[in-house]
Amino acid sequence: MNIHDFSKKFILNDKIKNIDSYLGLRLSEFLREEENLKGTKVGCNAGDCGSCTVLIDNKACCSCLITLAKVQNKKVETIEGIKKSELFAKLKDSFSYYGAAQCGICTPGMLMASVALLRKNNNPTFKEVEEALSGVLCRCTGYRKILQAVSNVNKRFKKEISIKPTNAVGKRLERLDGKEKIEGTDIFGDDYYPKNSLIAKVIRSPYNSAKFKFGNIKNWKKNNPGVEIILTAKDIPGINKFGVIPNFDDQPALAFEKAKFKGEAVAIIAGDSDTMKDLPLSDFPIHWDPSKDTMDIDEALNKNNPKIHDKDSKDNILIVGKVKTGNIDIEENKAFEIEGELETSYVEHAYIEPEAGSSWIEGNT
Ligand code: FES
Ligand code: FES
Known part of the structure; x- marks a missing residue:
């Protein structure tokens, strides 16, 4: 298949769309950046959070995992496309009544998954709703x-919204900003950036553990007009570490000379959007020298293995803690009985909303 084939089409919210973008583009990116349909949110960009859920031929799908090539001849619906339907109006009322949208970033994804379910089954059980929405965090x-909002959408619920101060206590209050949140029109940090903003790409370590050296970055920049700036650890003023918990504030914003995990950021390249869209990074001047990686607790504790944080720590133990249980009578409290050794890998909390924002200076302040 020719990835620049311009003859491809699909239906987007009842309109025929010619696919004249790169067919490998994520559907989520196409919707948000090229069609300005910001109701489809992007949290993880990896199929975990479901905030990017859209309907493809009536099925709920993560649009961050689907390329434009995959939607040829298919029908794609986003929250903007279903907003006028009767089903959406009912869901909107129900979400509002039950207070089912708080910050609202997951709400469009929840609603799209709900629509997919309710089109097949207009009276789902609680369990069926749980299953249908299980992919959206x-x-x-x-x-x-x-x-509750989804499983009761077709049942009659009593509207008892009141904003009279005399009888406000105990009554349901309709959120003043609920409409925007439910319709996906509320603006989150990642939904806006000033026109002509630079776009950044990050060079990341392909190894779990590797030393690295940059080649002639200046030359590479010169050969790629449109690239405005390249930042490495040397460009970070002050201490190149972050983290809010004492003893955990050890992670560099950009790795310096050694990457300690696969995917660690080592350089940021920023340029205008046209340049960055097609900028190949495979010839970026960096030399990797991979070293033995340490993948589990036993390997890390083995004194013969290399220190991960070789400069600052004596061994590979970051922090030691103790859990106290008090005087639990095990015979009486069987529910608390624990036996054996427990271990877990490091688990980062799930992503929902990207850490993003724009700021600018107005006037002389
Ligand atoms: S699942 Fe697509 S952005 Fe998280
Ligand atoms: S309302 Fe679901 S993430 Fe905030």
Whole structure:
């Protein structure tokens, strides 16, 4: 297949769209950046959070995992496309009544997954709703309100919204900004950036552990007009470390000379959007010298293995803690009985909303 084939088409919110972009482009990126349909959110960009859920031929799909090539001749619907439907109006009322949208970043994804379910089954059980929405994460509601809103959407619920100060206590209050959150028109940090903003790409370590050296970065920049700036650890003023918990504030913003995990950022390249869209990074001047990696606790504790944080620490133990249980009578409290050794890998909390924002100076302040 020719990846620049201009004859491809699909239906987007009832309109025929010619695909004249790169066919490998993520559908989520196409919707948000080229069609300005910001109701489709992007959290993880990796298929984990579901905030990018759209309907493809009536099925709920993560648009961050689908390329434009995959939607040829298919019907794609986003929250903007279903907003006028009767089903959406009912869901909107129900979400509003149950207080199912708090910050609202997951709400478009939740609603798209709900529509996919309700088109097939207009009276789903709580369990069926749970299953249908299980691919969309919510950081705010604890899910209960959302599940109630969807499973009761076709049941009659009593509207008892009141904003009279005399009888406000104990009454449901409709959120003043609820409409925007439910319709996906509320603006989040990643939904806006000033016109002509530079676009950045990050060079990341392909190895779990490797030393690296940059080649002639200045020359590479000269050969790629449109690239405005290249930043490495040397460009970071002050201490190149972050983290808010004492003893954990050891992660460099950009690795310096050694990468300690696969995917660690080592350089940032920023340029105008046209340049950055097609900028190949395979010839970026960096030389990697991979070293033995340390992948589990036993390997890390083995004194013969290299120190991961070789400069600052004596061994590979970052922090030692103790859990105290008090006087639990094991016979009486069987529910608390624990036996054996427990270990877990490091788990980062799930992503919902990108850490993003824009700021600018107005006037002489
Ligand atoms: S699943 Fe697509 S952005 Fe998270
Ligand atoms: S309302 Fe679900 S993430 Fe905030």
